[in-house]
Amino acid sequence: MKDTTLVVAGMATLAAGTYAIRFAGPALRTRITFPPRAEKLLEAAAVILLAALVATTALTEGHRFSGLARPVGVLVGGVLAWRKAPFLVVVLAAAASTAVLRLLGVP
Amino acid sequence: MSSIRRTLEGSVRRDIALTCLAVLFIGLSYGAIAVASGLPLWLPMVQSVFVVAGASEFLFIGIVAAGGNPLAAALAGLLVNARHLPYGLALPPDVTGRGWRRIFGTHLMNDETVVFTLAQPDYPRKRAAYSLCGLGVLVAWSGGATGGALIGSVVRDTNAFGLDAMFPAVILALIVPALRDRATLRAAVAGAVIALAAAPFLPAGLPVLLALAAVLLLIREHPAREHPGRERPAP
Numbered sequence: 001m002k003d004t005t006l007v008v009a010g011m012a013t014l015a016a017g018t019y020a021i022r023f024a025g026p027a028l029r030t031r032i033t034f035p036p037r038a039e040k041l042l043e044a045a046a047v048i049l050l051a052a053l054v055a056t057t058a059l060t061e062g063h064r065f066s067g068l069a070r071p072v073g074v075l076v077g078g079v080l081a082w083r084k085a086p087f088l089v090v091v092l093a094a095a096a097s098t099a100v101l102r103l104l105g106v107p
Numbered sequence: 108m109s110s111i112r113r114t115l116e117g118s119v120r121r122d123i124a125l126t127c128l129a130v131l132f133i134g135l136s137y138g139a140i141a142v143a144s145g146l147p148l149w150l151p152m153v154q155s156v157f158v159v160a161g162a163s164e165f166l167f168i169g170i171v172a173a174g175g176n177p178l179a180a181a182l183a184g185l186l187v188n189a190r191h192l193p194y195g196l197a198l199p200p201d202v203t204g205r206g207w208r209r210i211f212g213t214h215l216m217n218d219e220t221v222v223f224t225l226a227q228p229d230y231p232r233k234r235a236a237y238s239l240c241g242l243g244v245l246v247a248w249s250g251g252a253t254g255g256a257l258i259g260s261v262v263r264d265t266n267a268f269g270l271d272a273m274f275p276a277v278i279l280a281l282i283v284p285a286l287r288d289r290a291t292l293r294a295a296v297a298g299a300v301i302a303l304a305a306a307p308f309l310p311a312g313l314p315v316l317l318a319l320a321a322v323l324l325l326i327r328e329h330p331a332r333e334h335p336g337r338e339r340p341a342p
Binding site for chain 1: 122125126128129132133136147150153154157158159160162163164165166167171173176177178180181182184185187188189190191192193194195196197198200201202203209213214216266267268269270271272273274275276277278279280281282283285286290291294295296298299300301302303306307308314315316317318319321322325326
């Protein structure tokens with residue numbers, strides 16, 4: 001880490017901006033109404049962002065493939081979530097599968 | 108707290124507690140990964156208290172640890188956090204608090220809290236779920252991050268415990284209910300493919316944003332489903 005001041009400035013920007021985004025929704029809500037279709041698209045856009053985040057954090061490390069252990073663990077968690085397993089079971093199963101695969105020598 | 112005990116059913120309180128426990132584990136992995144990738148101990152501690160948005164924080168430390176510009180990392184994080192705007196629009200008015208209480212209540216908005224709040228059948232229970240889950244996630248996340256940072260400075264290889272698989276698994280678990288809708292699933296898969304195709308070439312954060320192009324699939328699709336021909340008057 002090169003410059004602590006710059007890192008603190010980045011953190012402050014992220015914190016203040018996130019707070020502003022959180023504040024804006026309820027503040028706007030009382031003033032304007034979105035057409036239901038726009039609301040649906042906003043919701044879907046959030047899901048798409050999150051799905052892309054899942055894919056990239058599960059499968060990549062920097063600009064390269066992360067190795068099999070992590071995506072397989074995430075997949076195990078995904079299947080459990082689809083079958084309506086409790087949240088904690090999903091998360092622990094994902095971590096445990098990845099850990100076991102690595103123990104067996106899978107990268 | 109005693110009023111929350113009277114308002115919320117036991118099963119809801121238990122689910123919120125389990126969710127907070129999962130958040131604590133992810134916080135542990137977050138703090139440990141931050142320190143293991145060479146960032147100072149205070150960074151995940153401070154950030155977890157003032158940002159409280161896991162995805163953006165992971166992205167931030169990922170970019171900064173890779174040598175990226177912290178301000179660019181903040182902007183990437185803000186783009187990931189833009190989903191809190193539709194969250195705020197989806198919540199019932201005043202659920203984040205009235206008057207000065209809203210100043211703190213606003214800070215409690217996050218993925219998990221929104222899911223639990225929207226699931227409650229009436230306003231008092233929505234208020235109670237928002238406060239309880241919001242506070243629980245804040246405490247679990249920052250406590251986990253602090254613990255993880257301390258563990259990370261001792262344990263060398265946090266990947267051995269599969270902690271890096273926790274974050275994507277949690278996000279996936281949270282969006283699974285939305286993915287049961289066919290059209291959303293198709294768009295989400297398309298978005299994931301776009302992001303993965305771009306990941307080898309573009310700086311961190313951008314591939315995820317590029318995935319938003321998949322919204323186009325829905326814009327084309329929705330009108331056809333929502334306006335069946337019979338609504339139009341016959342000539």
